Amino acid sequence: MGLALDVMSAAEREQIARELLTECKPARKAGKLSANCPFHSEGTPGNAFFYNPEEDYGYCFSCGQGGDLVSIFNAVTGRVPDDPEGFKEFVARYCKEGAEKLRGQISRREAQGWTPKKAELPPASWGDKALEFVVQANAELMNDEERLAQLLRWGITEGAVRELGIGWNDETTFRKFTHWGLPYEENDKGNERCIMLPRGFVFPGFRRGVPVRIHIRCEDPDMPDLPRYFQIMGSSNVLYLFGERKASVWVVVETVRDAMLLWQELSPLGVGSMAVGGVSVRPDTDAERILRSAEFIMVALDNDDAGARNSWHFEPWNERSRFSWCQRYAQASRWLVPAGIGKDAGDLPGAGVSVLDWFMAGVPAHIRRRLLRRQEEIRGGQNRG
Incomplete structure (x- = not known):
């Protein structure tokens, strides 16, 4: 959100952080x-969370989550990091003297609106090491029938594992x-x-054949405090992109x-x-170009409060300056x-629901x-073959 950085001094931010943490x-x-980390309950508290007031x-460094002072305040008070009610409470509690400056800041943001930022990709040396790790993890998974069967229960085939470089890391290192x-x-x-590489399924995202972002779905029973999907340190926050960049439907x-x-x-x-890889992650300039040229965008963020808040924002005090998918892109629909099935597309196969049928029901x-018609053409070609 950047509020505390704009209206407070570093000393003021440090004082509030000491009060909250x-x-x-x-x-x-x-x-x-x-x-101690405000975002998760640590088995061994301390030595993993760091805050820079400047x-x-x-x-x-344990759970992989982070944020500014407002996000920390929201976490400490039992909210999601980008909760708008928490934002307002933070302002009321800590920004009384900077209220005039804050009003000016909001006015400027309303005039400017949200703008995408150019992605900061990892250094080439990180990409080289990440590629070695991904290739090794993929080879490990391709020889592990039990893990391949687990992915198949989630609807993901061996062909997709091979094509997308999905892997298995057998030991937390x-x-x-x-x-x-x-x-x-x-x-x-x-x-x-150190960079933590938890035991679990490895899901990489590539740009020009090099990994730029990696999440691991944690499967280590000895590390229950880790988030379900752990982002490897050094990853970029670019969106995961799968498919032709010229696709008209996303x-x-x-x-x-x-x-x-x-x-x-x-x-x-x-x-x-x-995939945003975190509900509050926003499109970078590359993703923005793709989305702007799309004919239709299906916004299928999780069926929960955070997914709803990031699909639409109705706060009149922030409606122009705050990003939401369905207000940013006129061709987007939630x-x-x-x-009754679950909260995301990954729950469909386990419930016996066709991903294709679910998708088709939601498009114009x-x-x-x-x-x-395209589907019939594909079937006709397969029959002729």
């Missing part, structure tokens, strides 16, 4: 604070920052920081696994899929997985007719 103390690296950003091409950085104990979902399933089922019809009639 548990076991907050100066970190070994000057200018930072270490504390930059107004905190990050947990830690790699030093510099071994993965990242700048040297120390933890609170004075040792070099489906936007939260997890990369769901986007891969949709690509598997819909790409023969020329439909692309995107389409839910029924609550003229697009559905065109896609059905």
Whole structure:
């Protein structure tokens, strides 16, 4: 949100962080604070979460979640990081003296509106190490019948595993920052920081054949505090893109696994899929160009409060400046997985529901007719073959 960075000094931000965070103390690296993570319950509290008052950003090296002071406030008060009610409460509690400046900030944001940012991709050295890891994990998975069967229960075939580079990491390991091409950085104990690679399914995203973002679906029973989908340190926050960039129809979902399933089922019809990899992640300039030229965008974020808030925003005090999918893109429409089945597209196969049928039910009639004709052409070609 950037509010605290704009209307407060670094000293004021530090004071509020010390008030909000548990076991907050100066970190070994000057200018930072270490504390218990506000975003998840730690089995071994401390030494993983750090907040930088100068930059107004905190990050947990255990769960992989981060955010600014407003996000931390929301987490501490039991809200999701981008909760608008928490934003307003933060303003009322901490920004009284900066209210005039805040009103000016909101007015400027309303005039300017939200704008996409150019993606910051990982350094080439990180990409090289990430590619080695992905190739190794994919080879491991292709020889693991049990894990392939688990993916098939989720609807993902062996062909998709091979094509998309999905893998399996059999053991939680830690790699030093510099071994993965990242700048040297120390933890609170004075040792070099490490990248965690949890045990679980590896889902990579590529740009020009090189991994730029990787999530691991954690399957380590000894690490229950980790989020279900853990983003590897050093990954970019670009959207996962699957399909031809010139596709006219796109489906936007939260997890990369769901986007891969949709690509598997819909790409023969020329439909692309995107995963944000975190409900508050926004399109970069590359994704913005694709979405702007699309004929139709199906917004299938999870069927929950966070998915709804990021699909639409109705706050009159923030409606122009705050991003939401269905207000940013006039050709976008929200389409839910029924609550009786689950909350996302990945729940469809387990319920015996066709991904294609679910998708077709949510597209406009003229697009559905065109896609059905394409489907008949594909079937006709297969029959002739």
